[in-house]
Amino acid sequence: MITEKRAKARPEKGVEDLLLHLGEDLSRPGVANTPRRFVKAMEELTRGLREPPPEVVFFPLEYEAQVGPVVIENIGAVSVCEHHLLPILLRVSVAYIPGDGVPGLSKVIKLVKWAAARPIMQERFTEWLADLLMERLRARAVKVRVCGVHMCSFIRGARDEHHNMVTEARRGDIDVRLSCRRPLSCR
Ligand SMILES: [Zn+2]
Known part of the structure; x- marks a missing residue:
């Protein structure tokens, strides 16, 4: 249809x-x-609407231990808001406890960028991203923190250039504090 x-x-x-x-x-x-x-x-x-998600590669750990949590901070990504189709600049920090096999770093980054490439509402996107990472990384647990600067509030509407919208979601048993830099900040 x-x-x-x-x-x-x-x-x-x-x-x-x-x-x-x-x-x-x-x-x-x-x-x-x-x-x-x-x-x-x-x-x-919005390429994420039409392209398949990047395939995640897994590496054997070759060590007798349970790894984790693995933290990847400040993945830069771009979305558009579903209400105005204006860009949202994102920084996404991800923590996960791998299951069998450790996912390749660059594939995790590509997966986050792919996930963001569509019209989103940040609150729902954060929950969906946590579910997506659980499934695609075959993780035991996942936590995500998303920091977004929404152009629809930056250049119009509230016209606030300082805001930073922060949302978090967690799946499974994972205890880690995530931080992410505000998008647009240079340090
Ligand atoms: Zn908007």
Whole structure:
């Protein structure tokens, strides 16, 4: 059903209509290719809706111990908010206790970036991400902390450039304090 509707959609026409509504002159050379570029940019920001999740590789530990928790801090990712389609800049910190096999670091990072690449509501995204990581990392326990700067509150609406929305979710028995830097801060 979604695929059928998607095939019929004319996204570039939609962007042209929006530009007309805003009062832009569509014959101006500077905006001639803007509808195509805008659609491409939105496709990039929401690629997680259409692309399969990156496959996670597991390495044997080769040591008699239970590992954990493993913490990866400050994974940078970008989403768009589902209410305004404006970007959300994210920093995601993840902790997990591996099950059998230790997941490869770069695949965990890629998985978080893939998960973020779609329209989200941060509160729900955080819960979903915890479930996704439990499943995909075959983890015994997971905790995530998501810090987000929402452009819909930064450049419009409340127009607050200092906010940092922080959400956390936990699955299983894991006791670790996570921190993440505010997106946009340089240290
Ligand atoms: Zn929004």
